[in-house]
Amino acid sequence: MGIWTNYFRNKFQDWRLRGQTFARPATVYFGILTTTKGPRANSTVYALNDTISVLANDGALHLYKATTAGTSAAAQSTLYPGAKNEIITDGSAVFTEQESALRAGTAAVEPSGGSYARVALTASMANVSGTQSAGSTAASSGTAVASTISNNVAITFPAPTADWKYAWALAIYDASTAGNMEEWLPMTTPKTINNGDAAPAVAIGVYQSSIDA
Numbered sequence: 768m769g770i771w772t773n774y775f776r777n778k779f780q781d782w783r784l785r786g787q788t789f790a791r792p793a794t795v796y797f798g799i800l801t802t803t804k805g806p807r808a809n810s811t812v813y814a815l816n817d818t819i820s821v822l823a824n825d826g827a828l829h830l831y832k833a834t835t836a837g838t839s840a841a842a843q844s845t846l847y848p849g850a851k852n853e854i855i856t857d858g859s860a861v862f863t864e865q866e867s868a869l870r871a872g873t874a875a876v877e878p879s880g881g882s883y884a885r886v887a888l889t890a891s892m893a894n895v896s897g898t899q900s901a902g903s904t905a906a907s908s909g910t911a912v913a914s915t916i917s918n919n920v921a922i923t924f925p926a927p928t929a930d931w932k933y934a935w936a937l938a939i940y941d942a943s944t945a946g947n948m949e950e951w952l953p954m955t956t957p958k959t960i961n962n963g964d965a966a967p968a969v970a971i972g973v974y975q976s977s978i979d980a
Contacts, residue, residue, distance in 0.1 A: 768913070768915070768952070768975055768976065768977045768979075769939070769950040769951065769952040769974075769975070769976040769977070770866070770869070770870070770950060770951055770952070771870075771949065771950050772869070772870050772871070772872055772947075772948050772949055772950060772951070773870045773871055773872070774872060774947045774948070774949065775947075775949040775950060776870075791890060792890070792941050792942075793889065793890060794887050794888065794889050794890065795887075795888050795890060795939050795940065795941060795949070796885035796886065796887055796888070796939070796940045796941070796942060796943050796946070797885060797886045797888060797922050797924075797937055797938070797939060797940075797969070797974075798877050798885045798886075798937070798938045798939075798940055798948075799877060799878060799883070799924065799931065799934045799936075799937060799938070799960075799967065800830075800875050800876060800877060800934070800935060800936040800937070800938050800951060801876055801877065801878055801931060801932040801933055801934055801935065802818040802819050802820050802830065802876075802932065802933045802935055803816075803817050803818045803819075803876075803932070804817045804818060804819050804933075805819065805820070805932075805933035805959065806819060806820050806821070806822075806933065806935075806957065807819045807820070807821045807831070807839065807843060807847075807857075808839065809839060809840065809841050809842060809843070810838060810839060810840070810841050810858075811838065811839045812836075812837075812838050813833040813836060813837065813838070813839065813860045813862075814833065814836050815833055815834070815835070815836045816832060816833060817832070817833040818830060818831065818832050818833075818865070818874075818876070819831050819833075819862070820933070820935035820953075820957055821843070821847050821849075821862075823847040823848060823849025824845055824847060824848050824849055825848065825849030825850075826849075827849055827953060828935060828936070828953035828954065828957060829847070829849055829864050829865070829866070829953070830864070830865040830866075830869060830874060830935065830936070831847075831855070831862040831863060831864055831865060832862065832863055832865055832868075832874070833860055833861070833862055834854070834861050834862065834863045835859075835860060835861035836860065837857075837858055837859030837860030837861065838858050838859050838860060839857045839858045839860050840857050840858035841858075843857075849864070850864065851864060851866045851867065852864050852865075852866060852867050869951060872947070872948050875938055875948055875951065877938075878927075878931035878932060878934075878960070880929055881927050881928045881929025881930065881931055881962065882925045882926065882927060882928040882929070883924070883925065883927065883931055884924070884925055884943070885940060885943055885944070886922050886923065886924055887943065888918070888920070888922060892904050892905065892906065893919060893920075894918065894919050894920050895916050895917070895918060895919060896916050896917045896918075896919050896972075897909065897916065898911070898914040898915060898916055901917050901972045902919055902971075902972070904919065912979060913977040913978070913979040914977060914978045914979070915975050915976065915977040916975070916976050916977075917971075917972045917973070917974055917975045917976075918969065918971060918972065918973065918974040919971060919972075920971060921968050921969065921970055921971055922968065922969040922974065923966055923967075923968040923969075924966055924967045924968065925966060926964070926965065926966040927960055927961065927962055927963070927964055927966075927967075928962060929962050930959075930960070930961050930962050931960035931961070932959065932960070933957065933958070933959050933960075934954065934957055934958055934959070934960050934967070935953060935954055935957040936951045936952060936953045936954055936957075937951065937952045937954065937969065937974065938950065938951040938952070939951075950976060952974060952975070952976070955973075
């Protein structure tokens with residue numbers, strides 16, 4: 768499920784109960800987030816500020832940054848509980864979980880060059896489901912605690928003409944370049960995207976966003 772950034776949470780709360788306007792853009796833009804060093808690997812040398820993805824013990828994919836250079840342990844084992852901002856000593860390297868930095872918009876890195884571009888999605892009931900069921904196009908009427916919406920159309924990126932590195936999450940922005948990140952969604956199956964690969968795509972129903980309060 769997606770995680771809202773500080774920017775979007777603040778805008779939503781000010782609109783909801785503080786009388787502030789929040790004009791939703793007619794179009795949102797999906798991006799891909801990458802790491803510099805792929806997934807965590809055993810017995811591997813990491814430099815300061817290298818980033819990795821880790822499938823932590825909570826069952827979720829997290830972004831970590833090397834805050835002390837060193838060599839990772841021979842096995843991941845139970846090193847990574849998956850707590851927000853946790854500091855993990857992994858062999859002689861030290862990694863810090865990056866949720867706060869992602870919420871602040873300072874840890875999100877997209878591919879550069881190689882025909883990479885964010886993908887536009889017009890905000891509409893046709894393109895995004897209601898909370899009642901995947902694929903629905905009527906106004907939301909769901910009653911589940913987790914009010915989940917999902918994409919009714921595929922989200923297809925350009926075919927890469929250079930290596931895009933290791934993709935670990937999707938993100939939603941309010942502009943085609945720069946702008947504000949509103950949400951990120953760790954991938955179920957992260958992967959390295961290389962020059963010549965088929966155009967990466969998010970199949971119908973794969974993007975899911977929930978409000979669980």
